Amino acid sequence: xxxxxxxxxxxxxxxxxxxxxxxxxxxxxxxxxxxxxxxxxxxxxxxxxxxxxxxxxxxxxxxxxxxxxxxxxxxxxxxxxxxxxxxxxxxxxxxxxxxxxxxxxxxxxxxxxxxxxxxxxxxxxxxxxxxxxxxxxxx
Numbered sequence: 001x002x003x004x005x006x007x008x009x010x011x012x013x014x015x016x017x018x019x020x021x022x023x024x025x026x027x028x029x030x031x032x033x034x035x036x037x038x039x040x041x042x043x044x045x046x047x048x049x050x051x052x053x054x055x056x057x058x059x060x061x062x063x064x065x066x067x068x069x070x071x072x073x074x075x076x077x078x079x080x081x082x083x084x085x086x087x088x089x090x091x092x093x094x095x096x097x098x099x100x101x102x103x104x105x106x107x108x109x110x111x112x113x114x115x116x117x118x119x120x121x122x123x124x125x126x127x128x129x130x131x132x133x134x135x136x137x138x139x
Contacts, residue, residue, distance in 0.1 A: 001043060002043075002044070003041035003042060003043055004041060004042050004047065005039055005040075005041060005042075006020055006021075006039065006040060006042065009042050009047055009050065012047075013047065013050060013051055013054075015050060015051070015054050019054070020050055023049075023050055023053050024040075026063050026067075027067060028049060028050070028053045028063065028066060028067065028070070029046050029049055029050070030046070049070060052066075052069075052070065053066050053070075056069060059090060060090055060093065060094060061086075061090055065086060065090070068086065069083060069086060072086075111126075111127045111130055111131075112127070114126055114127070114130065115127050
């Protein structure tokens, strides 16, 4: 079985050595297997797990969720339906974030639109006044 040093894995996958080591520490990769001297050598399966984790991270999956997805892929009781449920849950989370970002954008638009006074000193800025008033409302 061919094994690859971490530097080669990083170059070929475009994933930094630090990120690969982070995945090791977080349990995305199985415990240290064969190595040559002090350098860990990675199998093709481990490289696939690294790539899987990076792609899943890009979709917003947490490390716990990534570990669960990886486990489902090797679990005799795992099913595509369970994986689909995880993906659907992630999508709901993304939809919530989009709604929150739209609300933030609208609030910023209102602040910007309310600032028609140009040339004022910062301490008279309506945006800063509005943010100060909003913060003091919560105290």
